[in-house]
Amino acid sequence: MTIADAVTSATAEAIALDNAYVAHNYSPLPVVATSASGVWITDVEGRRYLDCLAAYSAVNFGHHNDEIIAAAHRQLDALTLVSRAFHSDQLGPFCAALAGLCGKDMVLPMNSGAEAVESGLKVARKWGADVKGVPEGMANIIVADNNFHGRTISIISFSSDQSARGGFGPFTPGFRSVPFGDADAVATAIDEHTVAVLVEPIQGEAGIIVPPDDYLPRLREVCTRHNVLLIADEIQSGLARTGHTFACDHWGVVPDIYLLGKALGGGVVPLSAVVANRDVLGVLNPGEHGSTFGGNPLAAAIGTTVVGILARGEYQSRSAELGLHLHSRLRSLIGRGVLAVRGMGLWAGVDIDTRLGTGKNLSLALAERGVLVKDTHGSTLRFAPPLVITAEEIDWAVDQFASVIAEAGP
Template sequence: MEPTATLDPALGYAAERAATEREIARVDEHAAHNYAPLPVVAASAEGAWITDVEGRRYLDCLAAYSAVNFGHRNPELTAVAHAQLDTLTLTSRAFHSDKLGTFTTELAALAGKDMVLPMNTGAEAVESALKVARKWGADVKGVAADRANIIVASGNFHGRTITIVSFSDDPQARGGFGPFTPGFRTVPYGDARAIADAIDEHTVAVLLEPIQGEAGVLVPPADYLPAVRDLCTRENVLLVCDEIQSGLGRTGYTFASQHWGVVPDIYTLGKALGGGIVPVSAVVADRDVLGVLHPGEHGSTFGGNPLAAAVGTAVVRMLARGEYQAMARERGAQLQAGLRGLIGSGVTAVRGLGLWAGVDIDPAAGGGKAVSKRLAARGLLVKDTHGDTLRFAPPLVVTADEIDWAVAQLAEVLAS
């Protein structure tokens, strides 16, 4: 589908917006103001495109922060969801369902691990991994009660629960939410030596994003993750890789850590695991790690529910074929080259791997938020972070023509 044949950029925000403004007003009046979204009200979507309540179409280059990796309403996934809706959706974990065993078996195999702890949201997966690491420290490593520490990286984003923001260095995420959970040590991202210096006999885990997404798609030095992996092995410390945004095909591999040949002790997964249909997350590890959990120590009413397990299994099978990773590599190379071609023309830097890029905008262009609004007016959806950075993360089904069109829109906005 030719993007320019189905979108009139001249419409922008000057077109009729009564329905849009009405819906935005309703949200502003009755929904908590914990987001500052672009003034776009989605009504339907397909593939890489979103249509708003007035019929304007937008190329989605955010993909719900990688939750829609396989495209909006992917027919393979929606067919599975529809079929499951007609049979069984929720049992709780008080007894078994016929979908959970298949999901956990196939996800464990995809990750090369023994066991899966199914949860719902990415933040739940991270919280669960933190609990598992502390329990492993107590039961296996022999760390004294209440002495365990976990090393994290500056600039991290793992969610917004109280424990997770306790080790965030984002003042907006922390301000007014104390007191905070102890037991975390923050070191600079990309500095393996700093991790080595921070480890002591009470350290149970190192928690890292292989690529920091919220921080602006920061790719670490090539020797960083391998050095951290060797260090954790030598010091008997668990390496936890948060692949909630970076994983499941986004960077051209099933897991971003594969770019450096690294296998962590624990994966935390989410977002795309639910296929853009239902919240699905998971902690994936070997039996000697996840086996520390016993009945009653951790749980979730909705975690691993039949609908989530059915959709999650379909996602795992799609990834096992490898075609989406290949699309991310091919189209990602095109996206990275196109964006890097704008350096010096309103862009100061581009970072990323696969179909994931952080684009630093020259402050003279008005800042990331202003540029993202101008792009939305032309039918291109991206989101700013940290002031002057735009994140590009289109669904993996995006076409070559659509990528060229997206880069052209950014070029034209910056030139204007």
């Protein structure tokens, strides 16, 4: 039975309501989720799907993680929001725990990943003015081609994605984009007014693009030599997704600023953070930046629980070990409709032969077989299941993928 065959009035009505009242800024698969547990999502028809997207890595620790949900319930019964006009008993412990996990001094708590990026850009510019002595309005920040850091105006100002840019100008100045993976290009682009280099250690939306092994170490050396901040956007790649706490750890690189989000909220609440040492984050003064919900007690309590889970290291180990299995199984399909497989840990980008159809079409076919993935750039599928997935579930998902590409074969 296909998704189309299984659709009842409940599914049709839910999709129709979304189409009528929800802005069309996404093109979702025709699946209406109603509950989830672990790696499995159940729709309004009672069909179960193996989630190989994990809400773009926001659900690293599984849907309805018992430990995280218990922390949320405890805090819901106590206190949820006081804004930053007052202290709360949850904020300090959360920031202390997260700073310790990152090996840094201070945390600026925010909500969405894009908000963390925007906040990091502001901090870098303020640091440039106050510490480096860059004249007002002259600061520049170097970014990588084909980056994805969000879709706010400042962020799309340095995006390569024309679908994110078309019709949204004028754009924010002060950014220079150079090829991802090219440390020489970064070094050439730096001048006396450069305050930061912003980079994803592994590019996610671009198709899980892993840079050359010398790239991040060379960026670290270049930034240190030129007194420029290295900002690592670990919003998708961080928090155990790639087999380490941070993707930067694969190359032994410590950035000046970590940008975190997605899984930091445990799949329960939006929670993001800018994490750095006091000589960087200390440039902010009262009134210069803020967020009503940033660091709220509910999010902070959940975030503290997430940091505690990460401190145990179990999910990093699972991602590393099961990631080898996932990549091995996916690579076995190269030459059978798959052109290339990239990634680290439980994070894989799979380039498909365009003769099989579009990535969206294959995503629909996989959904009909009970596996949820997401396409990007037309012909790449991303596999990023919750880290609680088992080897048997990986095998089942890849078997369904193999059947789909065999059926679609030219």
